[in-house]
Amino acid sequence: MSSIDRSQSVGGTRTYEVRTYGCQMNVHDSERLSGLLEDAGYVRAPEGADAADVVVFNTCAVRENADNKLYGNLGHLAPKKAARPGMQIAVGGCLAQKDRDTIVKRAPWVDVVFGTHNIGKLPVLLERARVQEEAQVEIAESLEAFPSTLPTRRESAYAAWVSISVGCNNTCTFCIVPALRGKEKDRRPGDILAEIEALVAEGVSEITLLGQNVNAYGSDIGDREAFSKLLRACGKIDGLERVRFTSPHPRDFTDDVIAAMAETPNVMPQLHMPLQSGSDPVLKAMRRSYRQERFLGIIEKVRAAIPHAAISTDIIVGFPGETEEDFEQTLHVVREARFAQAFTFQYSKRPGTPAAEMDGQIPKKVVQERYERLVALQEEISWEENKKQVGRTLELMVAEGEGRKDDTTHRLSGRAPDNRLVHFTKPDQEVRPGDVVTVEITYAAPHHLLAEGPVLDVRRTRAGDAWEKRNAAEKAKPVGVMLGLPKIGAPEPLPAVASGCGCD
Numbered sequence: 001m002s003s004i005d006r007s008q009s010v011g012g013t014r015t016y017e018v019r020t021y022g023c024q025m026n027v028h029d030s031e032r033l034s035g036l037l038e039d040a041g042y043v044r045a046p047e048g049a050d051a052a053d054v055v056v057f058n059t060c061a062v063r064e065n066a067d068n069k070l071y072g073n074l075g076h077l078a079p080k081k082a083a084r085p086g087m088q089i090a091v092g093g094c095l096a097q098k099d100r101d102t103i104v105k106r107a108p109w110v111d112v113v114f115g116t117h118n119i120g121k122l123p124v125l126l127e128r129a130r131v132q133e134e135a136q137v138e139i140a141e142s143l144e145a146f147p148s149t150l151p152t153r154r155e156s157a158y159a160a161w162v163s164i165s166v167g168c169n170n171t172c173t174f175c176i177v178p179a180l181r182g183k184e185k186d187r188r189p190g191d192i193l194a195e196i197e198a199l200v201a202e203g204v205s206e207i208t209l210l211g212q213n214v215n216a217y218g219s220d221i222g223d224r225e226a227f228s229k230l231l232r233a234c235g236k237i238d239g240l241e242r243v244r245f246t247s248p249h250p251r252d253f254t255d256d257v258i259a260a261m262a263e264t265p266n267v268m269p270q271l272h273m274p275l276q277s278g279s280d281p282v283l284k285a286m287r288r289s290y291r292q293e294r295f296l297g298i299i300e301k302v303r304a305a306i307p308h309a310a311i312s313t314d315i316i317v318g319f320p321g322e323t324e325e326d327f328e329q330t331l332h333v334v335r336e337a338r339f340a341q342a343f344t345f346q347y348s349k350r351p352g353t354p355a356a357e358m359d360g361q362i363p364k365k366v367v368q369e370r371y372e373r374l375v376a377l378q379e380e381i382s383w384e385e386n387k388k389q390v391g392r393t394l395e396l397m398v399a400e401g402e403g404r405k406d407d408t409t410h411r412l413s414g415r416a417p418d419n420r421l422v423h424f425t426k427p428d429q430e431v432r433p434g435d436v437v438t439v440e441i442t443y444a445a446p447h448h449l450l451a452e453g454p455v456l457d458v459r460r461t462r463a464g465d466a467w468e469k470r471n472a473a474e475k476a477k478p479v480g481v482m483l484g485l486p487k488i489g490a491p492e493p494l495p496a497v498a499s500g501c502g503c504d
């Protein structure tokens with residue numbers, strides 16, 4: 001290795017690192033970016049390594065200071081790159097789609113800028129930048145290839161995201177997604193089912209169907225019932241134990257979807273449905289095309305058809321023009337709906353959205369005070385709803401990396417069918433992530449459950465085998481070349497950062 005080349009290559013192979021911001025769509029796109037780079041011969045940089053040879057930022061454009069965060073991180077990397085000529089930096093995702101060549105103007109040490117519609121171009125653009133020693137900015141106005149056709153490097157061996165559509169046809173006034181991810185495009189049902197069957201053949205036993213507006217699936221292929229048909233088709237796939245989906249929109253949540261959820265055994269009793277506000281005038285200003293009565297009506301129908309369903313939501317507090325009466329309506333829906341969990345956000349202006357220009361922007365102090373009231377109410381309800389789980393016997397899919405205290409508490413963690421997080425007593429028998437255990441719930445906390453008694457049954461699964469095989473392959477690798485066992489286990493449920501839809 002020549003003295004000037006300070007690259008972090010491992011055994012001469014260039015290393016990469018993908019830094020992901022924002023929603024599940026980005027988490028899934030990052031699996032594709034990793035797959036593309038590994039397909040091009042890069043290896044994942046060892047955990048904790050200084051900067052990799054190639055650092056890719058998969059950005060989010062939601063938060064008001066999303067760009068400050070990006071330029072802060074890029075500034076941090078500048079001296080590292082100056083010290084290592086072979087190093088490359090690439091910026092993709094929603095902020096790249098929005099800011100384009102502004103990024104290389106503000107951070108001229110960036111080598112590649114690509115958008116949300118052409119993630120497949122990353123390896124070629126990196127090579128072109130290296131050969132031409134010139135930054136490459138390439139943004140497509142519409143989708144070049146469905147991300148699911150690109151190579152992937154999944155974060156989990158036993159659970160997977162499956163994208164069914166990209167983009168969104170709605171125009172919620174606080175949301176920048178349609179401008180950056182375009183109109184809705186649906187994958188063909190056959191392609192989706194083929195991907196799921198291939199995943200199950202690899203040992204995956206849980207999938208999450210992914211779309212900006214997952215239950216609008218079909219609008220692009222002219223079949224209004226395509227989503228419920230897809231759920232039912234998933235019910236016929238042997239070996240597929242759990243089906244989840246994110247995020248639906250209340251407007252498109254039709255009776256055929258509720259029936260498909262209730263009548264398809266492997267579709268889990270869990271639903272994330274963004275409310276955003278409980279006030280009809282605010283919902284109108286948000287252009288959310290449903291009102292309080294319809295939202296509560298859907299909750300009632302879901303509960304009638306699936307009594308144990310855990311329902312979670314997203315709520316924005318402090319939308320421009322929101323009065324105290326409007327906010328009281330939000331609290332009213334929260335009391336009525338009894339959500340298992342709510343991701344709550346303080347409204348923040350997003351440049352480029354109609355709401356950012358609206359009159360009646362609410363002072364931070366007022367927003368904060370309302371936010372605290374909402375969080376306190378929801379915390380109480382989450383705990384009460386969790387307490388109803390005590391005494392129930394549940395099957396858990398054993399998770400990896402979801403129990404921060406597991407090592408010290410001699411416990412393991414898993415997800416119940418309704419996606420609640422349960423920490424359970426470690427059995428003497430070996431249990432692997434992806435396996436299924438049966439436990440009795442003995443205690444409820446606001447955001448997790450405990451099963452302190454002995455495990456009632458352990459079912460070793462093909463998913464557990466897949467995890468074990470991957471783990472062994474990882475351990476067999478020479479030090480430094482990471483097979484990149486996931487930092488995270490199964491796709492985490494909606495991170496509080498940003499929900500699937502509209503990224504509040």
Ligand code: SF4
Pocket residue numbers: 168169170171172175176177178212213249501502503
């Ligand atoms: S909030 Fe969701 S439904 Fe509304 S425009 Fe954004 S992505 Fe579409």
